[in-house]
Amino acid sequence: MNFEMVMQELEALGKERLKKMYLANGAREPLFGVATGEMKPLFKKTKLNQPLAEQLYATGNYDAMYFAGIIAEPNSMTEADYDRWLDSAYFYMLSDYVVAVTLSEADIAQEVADKWIASGEDLRMSAGWSCYCWLLGSRPDREFSVDKLAKMLEQVKDTIHEAPERTKYAMNQFIYTVATSYLPLHEEAVAAAKAVCPVEVKQDKGKSKFLNALETIHKAEARGKLGFKRKHVRC
Template sequence: MNLEMVMQELEALGKERMKKMYISNGAHEPLFGVATGAMKPIAKKIKINQALAEELYATGNYDAMYFAGIIADPKAMTESDFDRWMDSAYFYMLSDYVVAVTLAEAGIAQEVADKWIASGEELRMSGGWSCYCWLLGNRKDKEFSESKLANMLEMVKNTIHDAPERTKASMNNFIYTVGVSYLPLHEKALETAKAVGQVEIKREKKKSSFLNAYESIQKEIDRGKIGFKRKYVRC
């Protein structure tokens, strides 16, 4: 399948209701409004195709950019490729659910995510913290440095309330993910979550939302889910 064929198939799957929902979350034209689950049959036909993924991502169409992440070959992408993708990720559903997810399957994931976290740019930082969430929820505990993650928890505790809004949400998710999916620091994550308390996320033209990692981790403890790992990062 080539670019034109994929774009036609995506357009045919578009729904006005989904389009409105994506726009309310920050997407803008061009987009079709395709439910992510509806993309699976096309992805099965194409499998992995990095060249086509690059073409799709470059269209600037939200649905095409999302689909690009599904068929990309993260192992074939360099740091500059991920940076270029992040440059075009104009809202959190791209930075955190396309670029960060794709990066999480690459060997260079941690070093790139570390640079993004240190960048001072809202969506890059958000994508960096999100990448760690995808990694922790999938890779074995031994693949991480416990002292590094402990330092990251300290950093979150000291800076989360002053961070940009979207970054706050990803940092809060980082505390939660360490607490649930990384056993060596389960207790420290709980302590951090307790110290951080409720996190307010301010949103344009909408009411603030409030996140509480401590309560979220407690729910997973009650459900017996501590130590949970998902089999795949990408759907």
């Protein structure tokens, strides 16, 4: 399938209800409102295709950008490529669920995510922490340094309440993911959750949302989900 054919299929799959939901979450025009599950049959027609992914991502169309992440070839992308993609990721559903997800399947994932975490920019930091969540939830424990992750937990514990708003979500998720998917630091993550909960996130119109990693950890534990690893990160 070529670029024009993919765009036509995405447009045909669009639903007004989903379009409104995406817009309410921060997406902007252009977009069609395609359910992510609807993209799986389309992927079978395109397979992995980095040149096509680049064409789609460059459109600025949310659905095309999302599908670009599905068909991208993570190890064919350089650090500069990931930075370029993140520069165009204008809200968290792109930074955390497209760019960070794609990066998590690349060999350079930790190296790039570390730089994003240190950037001081909200969506970059959020993408960096989110990438670690995808990594921890899918890769064997042996691929990580326990000392490094322990220091990252301490960083979250010490800075989460002063972090930018979107980064708070990703940091909170990092605590949860370490507790549930990286068992060597389960107790330390539970202690971090106790220390920081609840985490207040300020939303539009002055409203606040309160995040509670400890509560979600306990729920995962009750469902027997400790040690959970995904077979695949991307759909």
